[in-house]
Amino acid sequence: MNTTKSKSMIVGIDLGTTNSLVAFVEEGSPKVIPNALGKNITPSVVGLNDDGEVIVGEAARQRLTTHPDKTIATFKRYMGTDRRIGLGRKQYRAEELSALVLKSLKADAESYLGQKVDDVVISVPAYFNDAQRKATTAAAKIAGLNLKRLINEPTAAAIAYGLHSGIDDSTFMVFDLGGGTFDISILELFDEVMQVHACAGDNHLGGEDFTKLLLHHFLDKSGLTFKKLDQESQALLLRLAENAKAVLSSGENATMQFEKKGKHHEWVVTIAEFEKIVEPLLVKLREPIVRALRDADLKASELDCIVMVGGACRMPMIRKNVGKLLSKLPLGNIDYDQTVALGAAVQGGLIAQDQSLNEVVLTDVMPYSLGVGVVNPNARFEGDLLFSPILERNSPVPVSKVEPFFPSHEKQKTVNLGIYQGESRYATDNVKIGLVSMPVTPGPTDENQLDVRFTFDLNGILEVQVQKGDDVKRLIVEGNPGVLSKQEVQASLEKLSELKMHPREKLENVVVLNRAVRLYSQNIGERRDFLADIISFFETELATQDLEKIADARQRVEEALDEIDDDPLGL
Incomplete structure (x- = not known):
């Protein structure tokens, strides 16, 4: 496709644990953009070929079993941590690997649309914390993308569902079980307003x-x-x-x-x-559902419908379990894989003020409570702090709130405020996401009031500001190993710029060759000998650099491989 589009176009990306997609809005309708292989879905897999070039997607997935030291998958689960993952001789963070997937999707979009693509909306699990959202933001920047908005995956799915169904005045639940995360959102659609009432989830269930x-x-x-x-x-x-x-x-x-x-x-x-x-695992699905209903002050019987998205929902037991829990069968006309990307594209179109779209007002909520650790008067040990929430879960966003705090004693010179995410009464049972400090003058505690403001924006990013008297300081949340600094983002940009990306137009040949090599490793006897001949034949044809001969050979090889590879997943 080579079409003239507005330079203000914003594409939507579903950056998934297992698979990723990119979509755009055309004439009021969101559409998924096919990759170089003509497929709508790109596996979230990154690898190196034998020449040290980066390959992304199906070409890399085919090498997971034959070259595990040069191929990486499911790295999204490490977003927002300082974990390094080996790829060849180098170590990479999840942001950097995600950036390579994003760069591949960007290239697919530019090839399909015939224009440069810079602006993007990226979906994230609703239960992603501050560090994970900042990691996603960093991945976009490293990939050379201008991130316009992060959108929660269930919310994106709800937008796509609302547009598809044409139904107004309904309250529904989005059940999103992907490869690595689980999210629940309860929303209401009325008068072209999409309002999120509550969300819950589990970042370690998929x-x-x-x-x-x-x-x-x-x-x-x-x-x-x-x-x-x-x-x-x-x-x-x-x-x-x-x-x-x-x-x-x-x-x-x-x-x-x-x-x-x-x-x-x-x-x-x-x-x-x-x-x-x-x-x-089925039992673990229940608690987020119950929490979301309770926070929305709803009973299951008050839901008009249940929308299921995420590849894991293909398992019949999931649908059966959800139907049993809620006494209502989920909708069966939703595309598990594409819905989130389509919703992200609609959000991009709305931000770009695409005239072909009906205006939809979207309100979202924060998925978890945020607060600080305070001194426990009944502490059992030093550091046994209580959790004092400033922003409670399911508050509408954007939201900003201020609370007063005081030093714990008159001789104190510095107030250290640990920033926590969670729901436990005890700070140590929650997730510590940072630390902010403010110097104070020793003296009566009531003369050292600190007004601590938490601001949670539309992208789900937290900012902390402390005010003491007339002195106002905006503090950077520090001590979080999962957040890259500006210098580290720049270093990642330089690091990845040195990597050579495999030519996109040659990717289909790599996929076929890698598939043949993978099948060779999984077979023995006559099949292995036959596959050896196929590989030699295709390598010989590739060496001719004659595009017509290569295309003919690729078709013949694919047909031969299809007869051997009867695996439904192509494994």
Whole structure:
């Protein structure tokens, strides 16, 4: 596609744990932009090929089992932490790896739209904390994107649903279970206003957890220890478990088979066994649902409908479990994968004042309480602080509120305020996201009043300001290992600029070749010999640099691989 668009266009991106998408608004309707392979979905996988070039998406996913040391997936779970992940000889943060995925989506959008794409709305889990949101902001900056807005994933899904359904005056729940996170939002749509009443969630619950439980059960039955296996075997087992999970989404049983040191391990798992294995995860889905309903002051019977999004919702047991909990069947006409990206695109269109869109007023809420740690008069030990909320969860955003605080004793020279996120009465049971300090003059405590203001903006970013008398200081939240400084963002920009990205137009050849190599590693005997011949043939054709011959050869190779690769996920 090569079309003339307004320079004010803002695309929407669903940056997911497992898959990512980019979308835009055309003539009042959001549309997903296909990638270089013609697919709407790009796996959130980053790797290096044998020449040291960066590959993103399907080309990298095909190398997860054959080159686990040069391929990385599910790194979104480490956003907002200082964890480094090895890729080849270098270490990267989750922001940097996410930036590579964003750069790939940006390139796809620019190729499809025929114009430069800079402005973007990116969706994040509603329960992402301050550090995780700032990490996403940093990833966008590193990718060369101008972030106009972060939008909560369930809210984006609700926008897309509202536009699609054309239904007004309804109260509904968005149940978002993705690859790595779980979010619940309760919204009301009335008079072209989309109002979020409450949200809850779990940043450590997603489809990957169902996969891992299936994997560990197979390991237990086989007498294998995951940590004692080599990287390639570990990666293969994870993919086998993911494949079995997918098969169980549409069938009654699935077979897992694995060869190691001449020993064959096989397990046929039924859907009933799978449901029993993952029962602890199904139980964990209940608490956020209950919390969101309670905070919205609603009963399940008052919901008009339930909208389910996120790839993990393909598992029938999820729909059955939600229907049982809420005594209402979820809608069945929602695209689990694309809805969030479409909603993010609509939000981008609204920000850009796209005249083809009906104006929708969106109000969102903050997903967690924010406050400071204060001295506990009944402290059991030093540092045993109480949590004093300043902003409570599900307050409409943007929101700004100020509370007074005082030194704990007259000789105090500095007041250190720990910033916490959570709901526990005790500060240490919540998540500490930063520390701010203010010097004070020793003296009567009531003469050293500090007015502490918390401001939570539309992107879910927290700012802290302290005022003492006429002296007003805006303090930077420090001590959070998950937040990159401006200097570190610039360093990441320079670091990634040195990486060579594999040419986008050659990506489909890489995918086919990597798929053949992966199948070669997973087969033996006559199949392996046949695959060796296929790989040699395709490499020879690639060396000719004759585009017509390569295209013909690619089609022939794909047809041959399809006959061998009967795996529904292409694993």
